[in-house]
Amino acid sequence: MSEFPMFPSTVKCRVGVTLLAMLLALSSQVAMAAPPSADNASALPPAANVTLDNRDPPIGAPGVLSADGGTSRLVFFPSQDIFTPLLSDPREPVSTIEFFAASNMPSALQFNGNMAGNIGIVRWESNAEGVDRALQFGLVGGEFSRFGIFGANTYLMDSDYMVGATLTGRIGAFSQRLFFYHESSHTGYNYTTLDNVSKLSDFGQEILQEISSWDLTPHLRLYGGAAYRVFGFNNYPSEQDALILLGGAEAYTGTLASLDHLGRGYASFFLESRGINGYTPNEDLQVGLLFHRPGSYVQIRPMIDLYNGYSTMGDLLFIKDRYAALGISFDF
Numbered sequence: 001m002s003e004f005p006m007f008p009s010t011v012k013c014r015v016g017v018t019l020l021a022m023l024l025a026l027s028s029q030v031a032m033a034a035p036p037s038a039d040n041a042s043a044l045p046p047a048a049n050v051t052l053d054n055r056d057p058p059i060g061a062p063g064v065l066s067a068d069g070g071t072s073r074l075v076f077f078p079s080q081d082i083f084t085p086l087l088s089d090p091r092e093p094v095s096t097i098e099f100f101a102a103s104n105m106p107s108a109l110q111f112n113g114n115m116a117g118n119i120g121i122v123r124w125e126s127n128a129e130g131v132d133r134a135l136q137f138g139l140v141g142g143e144f145s146r147f148g149i150f151g152a153n154t155y156l157m158d159s160d161y162m163v164g165a166t167l168t169g170r171i172g173a174f175s176q177r178l179f180f181y182h183e184s185s186h187t188g189y190n191y192t193t194l195d196n197v198s199k200l201s202d203f204g205q206e207i208l209q210e211i212s213s214w215d216l217t218p219h220l221r222l223y224g225g226a227a228y229r230v231f232g233f234n235n236y237p238s239e240q241d242a243l244i245l246l247g248g249a250e251a252y253t254g255t256l257a258s259l260d261h262l263g264r265g266y267a268s269f270f271l272e273s274r275g276i277n278g279y280t281p282n283e284d285l286q287v288g289l290l291f292h293r294p295g296s297y298v299q300i301r302p303m304i305d306l307y308n309g310y311s312t313m314g315d316l317l318f319i320k321d322r323y324a325a326l327g328i329s330f331d332f
Contacts, residue, residue, distance in 0.1 A: 083168035097114075100324070110147060113145045116143065133170070221250040265290075272284075277310045289302055
């Protein structure tokens, strides 16, 4: 397959660091320009890195029970997670549509169509600190698909299906997610015929992932972790082949008056290194706008997404993938 050296690794890293620094500086200026007062502090929007409204429903509300002698509460079916979704992880369980401006795959025009979500089952939280001291269990499901446009036809290239469970916790600025899930991958028939890809590549696997996150400031977040292929992927059974390392950073501006304080700018840089690819870094840089209406559990992100590395699709993990995409993501 031909390759388009669109985004050399060193250039892309420098662009990511520069954009993060610019957004952080802009965020600081916005914060200093409008210091909160005692009169309006409660009316201010939540911290930028809390991308969903982590409400603290009172005891007695539907699905909210008192616990530990009244010092804490149980919230059943909470509307959002206490671990903020990773904005630029291509496999984060959120719904996304991305159209590729270019790629080194057989079709120069492609798009991703992902449908995924995280359903909270139960959350324990402190009455005194709310979600700043909380533990939550949830279920996750999703489907990640890559389509190629060949002339007048659109073909499915690959679809990955995910189902699993999460245990997330938060203490102040620190949050953590433990994620165990099954993933199965299935290559599209027409695509395999066009590109002579063997259908024997279809596989299933179980992965255990841990990510720790630190909200360094209200406008800057750092995170890192690892994943391990617990079962499956039998063709690559060694511990090195099974290990995946990941990390990243996110920067946010304050809410923008020009967007009625419902939107803010953001930049996110994600790094992943897989043992099966010799720990060659996969890089994803994303910049865009994040729209969120207070009281809603859905946020919308129009963005530009630049990816350089090995493919994230399960049956294409050994194929280099470089693209620039325009997309929109729906996080819930």
